């Protein structure tokens with residue numbers, strides 16, 4: 180293997196049309212369904228894991244929609260270049276403002292300007308950490324636009340001009356924004372009524388009430404000599420609820436002192 184960078188980053192994804200590639204010709208889509216618009220150099224990475232299980236079924240059923248906007252056709256010149264070397268020097272490449280600007284303009288069509296109704300996000304390790312509270316807020320919006328970065332990132336001017344919020348999946352660096360986008364969309368879409376199926380189960384999950392969740396047990400009752408806590412087979416629902424609450428508090432205290440402090444404050 181040579182260390183030389185490839186001459187082209189995405190020959191495969193050059194497309195003849197500038198219209199968004201969406202899933203209209205595949206699954207149905209309800210009018211006004213919650214929609215994620217994803218600007219990416221790798222539209223083939225979607226729906227990815229979002230196509231599986233509950234989120235996949237809900238996508239098929241048109242309960243939410245996914246629209247990928249391929250960055251490549253907005254590229255400049257014969258080679259549809261989307262990136263260039265950074266001003267000031269240094270390693271790596273930066274996604275160009277003009278290319279991103281055109282893609283963002285296309286994404287803005289048909290989406291409300293009000294950022295509360297339609298957040299516009301750049302997936303970025305510099306961003307505010309993604310949380311369950313943010314997933315909840317996004318799930319109450321009409322949709323979200325996400326810009327997936329690649330290489331060293333994006334030209335700062337588009338972030339400023341389009342009032343884009345930076346959100347991070349965590350304190351680590353990924354190769355691109357696509358995995359972060361899928362993780363955040365998954366967390367958001369499952370909070371929509373109908374998607375999770377049993378909406379009750381979202382209520383007592385980790386973070387829903389500021390605590391981590393209690394442990395779970397299922398059959399067999401005896402597994403290689405390990406039993407289950409007897410309270411769970413007692414049939415006393417009050418006692419079970421209290422035990423679960425205690426467990427949730429203990430686990431939170433031990434694993435996440437930051438969450439525990441915040442939880443105590445809300446109780447005081």
Ligand code: SAH
Pocket residue numbers: 301302303304305326327328329330331332333346347348349350351352353354355356357359
């Ligand atoms: N030079 C950048 C990292 C670029 S990583 C820096 O040091 O901050 C390439 C792309 O991956 C980024 O543009 C971003 O879209 C995505 N990415 C990397 N880590 C991420 C994270 N923790 N959360 C969300 N997106 C991330």
